[in-house]
Structure formats: structure tokens, C-alpha cells
Amino acid sequence: MADIQNQINSVIQKRREQLPLIEVRIQQAKDVENALNEMNSALVNLGNHPKATDQLRVYLRDFQQNQFRQWIASSLDQLMNAQARLLRETINIGVSGQARVGKSTLLQTIAGLTEEQVPTGTGIPVTAVRSRLRHSTTYSRAILTLHTFETFRDQILEPYHKELKLSSCPATLADFQSFNYSEQNILSDNTQHSSIVLLERLRKMQKALPSYSADLTGETREVSLEGLRSWVAYPTNEEEKNPNCPRRYLAVRDVLIECRFQATDVENLTVIDLPGLGELDASAEEHHVAGLKNEVDLVLLVKRPVEGLAFWKAEDGKAADILDQARGAIKQRRDFVIIVVNGDPNSELFKVLLDDITRQANEGTADKHYRVLQCNAKDSSNVRSSLLVPCLEHLAQRLTIMDRQVIESAKSEWLTTIQRIQGALKDLRDGLKRQTPDSFSSAEEFDKLVEKLRKELVVSLEEEIVLKLFQKARNPEEEDTKLIQTIRNTSNQIKKWVEEEGFGIGKEKWIRDAYETMMRDKSVVRFALEECNRIRVHISETYSRIDNYLDTKVQELWSEISCIIYKNTGQLLEGTQDGKESLEKFVEFLKNGNEQCPSLQKAVKDLLSLNISYRSHFHPRVREKLDSLNYDEMVHNLKRENKLDEKELFKTMSDLAIQASYETEKALLSETLIPSLILHAAAEQFEDSLIRSGESEREFKRLGRSYRDEIWPSTFRDMDAQNARVAKVNRVIDKLEKILIISN
Numbered sequence: 001m002a003d004i005q006n007q008i009n010s011v012i013q014k015r016r017e018q019l020p021l022i023e024v025r026i027q028q029a030k031d032v033e034n035a036l037n038e039m040n041s042a043l044v045n046l047g048n049h050p051k052a053t054d055q056l057r058v059y060l061r062d063f064q065q066n067q068f069r070q071w072i073a074s075s076l077d078q079l080m081n082a083q084a085r086l087l088r089e090t091i092n093i094g095v096s097g098q099a100r101v102g103k104s105t106l107l108q109t110i111a112g113l114t115e116e117q118v119p120t121g122t123g124i125p126v127t128a129v130r131s132r133l134r135h136s137t138t139y140s141r142a143i144l145t146l147h148t149f150e151t152f153r154d155q156i157l158e159p160y161h162k163e164l165k166l167s168s169c170p171a172t173l174a175d176f177q178s179f180n181y182s183e184q185n186i187l188s189d190n191t192q193h194s195s196i197v198l199l200e201r202l203r204k205m206q207k208a209l210p211s212y213s214a215d216l217t218g219e220t221r222e223v224s225l226e227g228l229r230s231w232v233a234y235p236t237n238e239e240e241k242n243p244n245c246p247r248r249y250l251a252v253r254d255v256l257i258e259c260r261f262q263a264t265d266v267e268n269l270t271v272i273d274l275p276g277l278g279e280l281d282a283s284a285e286e287h288h289v290a291g292l293k294n295e296v297d298l299v300l301l302v303k304r305p306v307e308g309l310a311f312w313k314a315e316d317g318k319a320a321d322i323l324d325q326a327r328g329a330i331k332q333r334r335d336f337v338i339i340v341v342n343g344d345p346n347s348e349l350f351k352v353l354l355d356d357i358t359r360q361a362n363e364g365t366a367d368k369h370y371r372v373l374q375c376n377a378k379d380s381s382n383v384r385s386s387l388l389v390p391c392l393e394h395l396a397q398r399l400t401i402m403d404r405q406v407i408e409s410a411k412s413e414w415l416t417t418i419q420r421i422q423g424a425l426k427d428l429r430d431g432l433k434r435q436t437p438d439s440f441s442s443a444e445e446f447d448k449l450v451e452k453l454r455k456e457l458v459v460s461l462e463e464e465i466v467l468k469l470f471q472k473a474r475n476p477e478e479e480d481t482k483l484i485q486t487i488r489n490t491s492n493q494i495k496k497w498v499e500e501e502g503f504g505i506g507k508e509k510w511i512r513d514a515y516e517t518m519m520r521d522k523s524v525v526r527f528a529l530e531e532c533n534r535i536r537v538h539i540s541e542t543y544s545r546i547d548n549y550l551d552t553k554v555q556e557l558w559s560e561i562s563c564i565i566y567k568n569t570g571q572l573l574e575g576t577q578d579g580k581e582s583l584e585k586f587v588e589f590l591k592n593g594n595e596q597c598p599s600l601q602k603a604v605k606d607l608l609s610l611n612i613s614y615r616s617h618f619h620p621r622v623r624e625k626l627d628s629l630n631y632d633e634m635v636h637n638l639k640r641e642n643k644l645d646e647k648e649l650f651k652t653m654s655d656l657a658i659q660a661s662y663e664t665e666k667a668l669l670s671e672t673l674i675p676s677l678i679l680h681a682a683a684e685q686f687e688d689s690l691i692r693s694g695e696s697e698r699e700f701k702r703l704g705r706s707y708r709d710e711i712w713p714s715t716f717r718d719m720d721a722q723n724a725r726v727a728k729v730n731r732v733i734d735k736l737e738k739i740l741i742i743s744n
Contacts, residue, residue, distance in 0.1 A: 007396035059431030112262030211246035329409030593706025603689035
């Protein structure tokens with residue numbers, strides 16, 4: 001079977017490759033569903049507006065009467081069936097048929113299992129739980145998926161109650177335990193016998209509740225294959241005689257049996273024991289169809305020629321109809337269903353059954369609708385050669401075709417749904433245009449307000465800031481008195497530091513340190529050099545204190561600009577402090593709006609990066625004024641250092657320091673226009689970037705659209721509120737159309 005194995009591996013690989021296409025459509029269908037819910041809310045809001053016309057409400061009602069939920073649910077059902085199909089890691093073969101045709105025997109033979117795992121019997125149904133048998137060379141085990149009470153109620157109790165037309169289904173375990181199924185008048189006098197049987201089953205489930213209630217945990221539990229029967233089989237006749245017969249199988253939702261198959265060594269193979277057709281069980285057929293549609297690639301419909309059953313019965317025709325429902329988009333019955341005749345091929349009844357199947361199921365032509373295979377379910381070799389090999393060959397050849405049919409059908413169904421929704425959206429948009437012409441006036445008003453905002457900003461910036469800074473920067477007579485005073489105060493502080501504070505350590509201590517160092521070194525040079533360096537650094541750092549003033553000037557500019565923006569943007573910046581905080585908040589709005597404004601962001605960020613400092617803008621120009629305190633100058637002034645005493649050294653160094661400070665002061669006073677020049681350049685650049693850049697007009701509209709009601713609250717509140725409601729509907733239409741175009 002090596003060739004078959006390779007082909008099956010190829011099929012599974014192709015499934016994986018196609019999975020993303022289906023998953024994308026599933027997500028798109030969900031997105032459309034969510035957007036339609038949003039649309040419904042918007043339409044209700046618009047329809048409730050007092051100015052909505054009767055004709056407008058007709059358009060809204062027509063749109064809402066479309067069966068969107070049904071269309072999407074149907075499409076999602078097909079897409080998710082296709083997804084489940086493509087997600088399978090194994091090839092799944094379902095075994096179906098009426099009770100007592102040898103299904104369990106066939107499963108035993110394929111998997112090499114016994115009565116403990118796949119029970120068989122005569123006279124009454126035996127298998128109580130759907131089992132999946134997976135070929136494994138690694139494991140020999142059973143994995144049970146247990147019910148919670150909620151799934152037990154929904155999948156087992158509720159179908160019985162619905163079928164019997166009983167009162168509401170018990171909501172809790174305690175409700176089920178106390179429910180009165182023994183009431184005399186619970187069923188009417190003319191109730192069919194089948195309903196009486198179903199009611200008796202409910203009573204037995206209730207009575208046996210202590211035997212399985214503790215297992216209703218919803219967990220997955222691994223158990224050994226020995227002793228599995230109690231979990232998967234109905235009680236035997238003898239066990240039924242016990243009034244307290246346990247029914248542990250009722251807690252089991254699903255069982256996966258992993259073991260090494262005897263009849264085949266093909267990997268990636270799972271055989272599923274489907275519920276018996278025709279069994280007396282509530283909603284059995286619905287569960288059967290669901291199991292077939294979602295989990296199997298091929299169904300083996302087992303028939304067995306026994307006395308009285310060696311013909312194609314009405315029940316078989318009904319079974320074929322059920323299989324047709326499950327087949328769905330697969331075009332040929334013979335691709336999805338194979339009829340398996342189980343028994344002795346030499347018996348007369350066997351031949352009679354084959355002939356009847358040909359006449360009735362295949363319209364007189366062998367294998368016309370259904371391929372018919374023959375096997376003896378008890379013979380492993382025969383099952384392998386006559387059943388499994390042909391089935392696997394069939395799947396290797398046809399499964400990719402079946403997959404394609406399922407996928408194309410799901411895609412086609414979704415495309416039809418898209419087209420229906422697109423048509424409904426077009427009708428709705430046309431209706432809105434005809435019935436709400438005034439809504440478009442807000443767009444014109446918006447454009448006017450945006451342009452007005454830009455003009456008012458540029459006028460305010462120009463008149464209140466840029467022109468004033470220009471006059472200061474370009475007029476030498478326009479002195480910055482505060483800066484001048486700050487520089488002079490700094491010079492006085494240095495003079496005091498030298499003359500009164502003895503270079504910061506006291507005159508007497510300084511002279512004593514000088515004396516001791518000169519005695520040690522037999523020279524004045526070293527001490528004088530070190531002090532020159534210290535004094536020079538101190539003078540420079542002291543003048544750098546004008547940075548506080550310069551920072552204030554920058555903050556004043558930020559404050560003035562933020563006030564202008566605040567004044568012209570309505571309630572946008574309400575609650576913020578003026579200056580840096582307000583501008584930073586403005587940057588956040590530009591960044592986080594529905595539509596971002598990167599150019600405007602950059603203009604404000606560049607303004608916020610403005611920094612005027614002594615070291616960057618003044619120190620390079622006045623550095624030469626401190627040269628009198630460098631080594632060469634010091635040697636020149638102290639050329640007779642060896643004969644200079646410590647007191648004379650103090651006076652000399654004091655004169656040098658004061659002279660250097662004075663020269664620095666003069667240099668700084670000659671450069672007091674620098675801050676004004678920098679502030680003017682920054683303000684002018686900000687104005688240009690904000691108002692005159694190529695992106696300015698576009699980005700101001702983005703800003704306006706993102707924060708329309710904050711910037712112009714009274715204007716748009718005073719407009720007809722219908723406009724906003726219509727706009728909301730149109731936004732959702734746009735959103736839906738975008739999703740649908742992508743989906744298409």
C-alpha cells in the first residue's frame with residue numbers, strides 16, 4: 001500500500017495549503033456580521049430622529065428586512081465545514097447503516113479490537129457512544145471526552161423533551177433529578193408507541209443518574225482499552241434486569257480509540273462508528289447528518305443479507321436521503337458513499353440483496369449511483385483486500401476532487417452572499433442621497449471652517465509673535481534689558497567671589513594654601529596654573545546661569561504659541577496648562593486621531609525641541625575672553641614668579657580673574673540679540689511648517705475630521721443632528737463595502 005500511502009499524504013498536504021484561503025473568508029464573514037450589527041444600530045438611531053421622513057424610514061426598513069443573518073450563517077456553515085475538512089490530520093471513513101448489520105464486527109476486524117472496546121450483539125442496539133478508531137503504531141488507549149451537565153442537557157435531554165413535547169428541559173442537575181417523569185398524564189392517551197419508549201428511556205436515565213453524575217465534568221480522560229465496554233455500550237439484557245442498572249455511557253460525549261489496525265497499515269487513517277440509522281433515539285438523524293458532514297471523507301453504508309432484510313427497504317432509501325444531505329457540495333453520490341454488503345457471497349440471500357440494490361439504488365446499472373463492495377466483516381484478510389484497499393484507492397484518486405468541490409461551493413456561497421449585501425448597500429446609499437440632501441451641507445461648512453482655522457492661526461502667529469520677534473531681532477537698539485541685567489548681575493557675583501570670598505575658599509586660607517604649596521614646590525607656577533584653571537571654569541559656569549533666563553524665554557514662546565492654538569481650537573485643549581504641556585497634548589491629538597497628521601506633528605515637535613543655552617550659543621563667542629587665565633598668559637604675567645610672594649600672587653590672580661570676567665561680560669553684552677534671533681527663527685519656521693507646507697491643508701482637514709466636535713462644538717451641535725446620524729450610516733456602509741471588496 002506504499003503508493004496509496006504516498007497519495008494520501010499528498011492529499012493531506014494539499015489540504016493544508018488551501019486552509020489559509022478558507023480561514024481568511026471565515027474571518028471576513030465574521031467581520032461583515034459585526035459591521036451589520038453596527039449598521040443596524042446606526043439605522044435604528046437614524047430612523048428614530050424626529051426629522052426622518054416616512055420615505056427615509058421605508059428605505060431603512062427595506063434594508064433591515066434583508067435576511068443578512070441567514071445568508072451569513074449559511075455561508076459560515078459551509079466555510080467552517082470546509083475548514084474542518086482541511087484541518088483533518090487523518091483520512092476519515094465513517095461506518096453507517098441500520099442496527100445489527102455487522103458494523104461493530106467490521107470495526108473490530110479493521111482495528112483488531114474485542115467486545116470490550118467495540119461491543120456487538122443481537123436483537124437490540126449495543127453501541128451507545130460514537131467511537132473514533134485511529135490507526136496508531138505508538139498508542140493503545142482510549143481517550144474519553146465527557147459531558148458537562150450543560151452539554152448532556154443540550155445534546156441528550158433537550159431532544160427528548162422536544163420530541164415528547166414536555167415542559168421546559170431541566171436547567172440543572174438537581175432539576176433533572178427531581179423532574180417528575182412518572183406523572184400519569186405526562187403523555188396524551190393517543191401518544192404513539194415510539195414516544196412511550198422515549199419516555200421510558202428518560203426515566204431510566206434519571207434513575208441511573210447516581211452512576212454517571214460524578215463523571216459529568218467535561219474533562220478529557222485517558223483509560224485503558226480493557227474494561228472500556230461500560231463507557232461505550234448499552235446494558236445487556238441481563239444487566240437491564242437490575243433495577244439500579246448503571247449507565248455510565250451517558251456521561252461520554254465522544255471516545256477516541258488509538259491502536260494498531262490489523263486490516264491495514266496505512267497511516268493517517270481514522271474509522272468512525274456513526275450512530276445506527278433507524279435507532280429509536282431523539283434527534284438521531286440530525287446528529288447523524290452533522291457527524292457525516294463535519295467529520296468524514298467517505299461513508300460505508302453497511303447492508304447485511306438476512307432473512308426478511310435481503311432487499312433495499314424504505315429505511316435504506318431514507319438513509320440514502322440522509323447521506324445526500326451530508327454529502328452537501330460533493331457532486332457524485334458514488335464519491336461520498338460506498339454500499340458495503342456484509343456476509344457470505346455464496347449465499348442466495350447475498351445475491352438477492354445485490355440484485356435488489358442494483359435495481360433500486362442504482363436504477364438497474366451496477367455502480368451507477370453507488371459503488372457496491374462485498375466483504376465478510378469477520379475475515380480480516382477479506383476486509384483488507386475487498387474493502388479497505390478499494391476504499392483507500394478511491395480516496396487517493398477522488399478526495400482532492402471532493403475537497404475542491406466543497407471549497408468552491410463554500411466560496412461560491414460566500415460570493416453570492418457578498419453580492420446580495422452589496423446590492424442592499426447600494427439601494428440604501430441611493431435612498432440616503434435622495435432623502436437626506438441637507439446632510440451634504442456639513443461637508444461644505446467643514447471645509448470653510450478648516451480654512452478659517454488656518455487663516456486665524458497664521459494671522460495670530462504673525463501679528464502676536466513673529467512680527468514682534470522680528471522687530472527685536474533686527475533692531476540693534478531694541479535691547480533685552482532683562483538679559484543685560486542678568487549678565488551684569490553675574491559679573492558682580494564673580495567680582496564678589498574673587499574679592500570678598502577669596503576665590504570661594506576665603507582670602508586668608510587661599511594665601512596660606514599658596515604659601516605652603518610654593519614652599520613645597522620651590523615655585524609658584526604649579527599652584528598658579530591650577531588656580532587659573534579653576535577660576536576659568538568657575539567664571540564660565542557662573543555665566544552659564546543665564547540659562548535659567550534663556551529657558552524662560554523659550555517657555556514664554558511656547559506659552560504664547562499654545563495660547564493661540566488653544567484659542568482657535570475650541571474645546572480640544574481644554575484642561576491643559578499653557579506652554580509645553582498644552583503643545584505636547586496637541587502632538588498627542590495629531591498622532592492619535594482617526595487620521596494622523598505627521599507634518600503637523602513634526603512642526604510642533606521641532607518647536608518643542610528648541611533650546612537656547614549659554615554653552616551652545618554664547619560660550620563659543622566669549623571663550624577667547626578667558627584666555628588671560630590660560631597657561632601662557634599666566635607665565636607672561638608671572639615671569640618673576642620665584643620672587644613673588646603669596647600675597648602678591650593673590651592680588652595678581654584677582655586682577656586676572658576680574659579682568660577675564662569683565663571681558664566676558666562685554667562680549668556677552670554685545671551678543672544680547674542672539675536669543676531674539678533664535679526665537680524669531682523658531683517662531684517663523686513653526687509658522688511656515690504649520691501653515692505653508694505642502695501637507696498643511698490636507699492635514700488640517702484630517703485634524704478637523706478627527707476632532708470636529710471638539711474644535712467646533714457649537715457649530716456642529718447646532719446643525720441638524722440628522723447629519724451626524726446619516727454620516728454614521730455612511731461610515732458603516734463604507735466599512736462594509738471595504739470588507740466586501742477585499743472578500744471578493
